[in-house]
Amino acid sequence: MRNRMKRILFFADLIKYKLSLAVTFSAVTGYFISGSGINNSIIPLIAGIFLLTAGAAALNEFTEKDSDATMVRTMNRPIPGRKITAVRALVISAILIFAGSLILLTTGVIPMFLGLIAIFLYNVVYTKLKKISLISIIPGAIVGAIPPLIGFASAGAHLPQKEIILFSSFMFLWQLPHFWLILIRYNDDYRRAGFKTFSTGFSEFRIRLLVFAWVVLTTLLLILLSADGLIFTGLMNSLLILLNCFFILLFYSILFGKDEVRSVKTAFILINSFSLVVMILFIVHSVIS
Numbered sequence: 001m002r003n004r005m006k007r008i009l010f011f012a013d014l015i016k017y018k019l020s021l022a023v024t025f026s027a028v029t030g031y032f033i034s035g036s037g038i039n040n041s042i043i044p045l046i047a048g049i050f051l052l053t054a055g056a057a058a059l060n061e062f063t064e065k066d067s068d069a070t071m072v073r074t075m076n077r078p079i080p081g082r083k084i085t086a087v088r089a090l091v092i093s094a095i096l097i098f099a100g101s102l103i104l105l106t107t108g109v110i111p112m113f114l115g116l117i118a119i120f121l122y123n124v125v126y127t128k129l130k131k132i133s134l135i136s137i138i139p140g141a142i143v144g145a146i147p148p149l150i151g152f153a154s155a156g157a158h159l160p161q162k163e164i165i166l167f168s169s170f171m172f173l174w175q176l177p178h179f180w181l182i183l184i185r186y187n188d189d190y191r192r193a194g195f196k197t198f199s200t201g202f203s204e205f206r207i208r209l210l211v212f213a214w215v216v217l218t219t220l221l222l223i224l225l226s227a228d229g230l231i232f233t234g235l236m237n238s239l240l241i242l243l244n245c246f247f248i249l250l251f252y253s254i255l256f257g258k259d260e261v262r263s264v265k266t267a268f269i270l271i272n273s274f275s276l277v278v279m280i281l282f283i284v285h286s287v288i289s
Contacts, residue, residue, distance in 0.1 A: 014061055014078045014089060015054035015096070022272075023053040023147050026171060029279040030151030032286040033163050041107045045154040048104035049115065049147060055096030056119045062090045063127055071189040107154035114153065118146040130195050141175035167282055173218045174275050177211045181268045184208070208255055215251060215271065219244045222278070236285050243281075247274050 027049040031042060061068070061079055069080035078084045097119065104112040122143045129136030145168040152164040183190060183197050184207055190197045223244050251270055257263040 010078050010083045014058050016057035020050055020053040024050045027147040027151035029282050030148030030164055031155045032283045033167055034152045034155035034157035035286055036155040036157055041154050044103045044106045045151055048100045051096050052100030052115045055093045055100055056122055058089055058093035059123050062086055063123055067193045070193045073186050073189050110153040111150045114146050114150045118143050134196050137176055137179045141172045144175040145172035170222055177214050180211050181264055185264045212255055216248055
């Protein structure tokens, strides 16, 4: 029983289950934004996108196994921690990607195609660029903007439409401070592994200012679009504005707190929590409108 539980935990780590669940939820948000209502395609969407994301995560762990072994943050992951062989991880990845692609195909060619593009950007473009340039965060952020488009297309809606483009744009912009906070927190680890970091030319305080300014501008853009009636109206719009103001104040107090190590970790959790709240607002608005 104990060995079986360990295997389950190793597998969950391999597929980065928290990330896979978050990506699945963003795809479901895109599904609801379509306004088509719940139909039979939502189950294959959830199953397909989760399996595809899990496979991409396992492939990423295989691709970066050597770099992971050199960093304190990642040295205990399944492959460098010798909990699973690299070959077995690659086989699991291939099975998950194949299964996820087939299931997504039942919702349409476009969802499957978008999913494969995301895998390519994540495991080829983004991964290769990480050791060359900080510009790698651009394809990495694009990957975060694709799942809502997959959910939208799987519902039978036609791309592009303003609602899904706006939400995907928000997800793209929101990924950038997400990456920057990781670089701040694990700067030494990433530098030892040969990844490009902010260690030259930027002080940590300047990077924090960049993160805060980007977050403020992104949330203000969300408010302006909503105030123009492009996203929410009425009560939902007022709720979004209040949440944005509260988030900005809280984010500032945490990011520039006295405990620098804890502040970055808490700011990272907060930024992900806020994106979850925004997704819930989009789903609620789509259901009641």
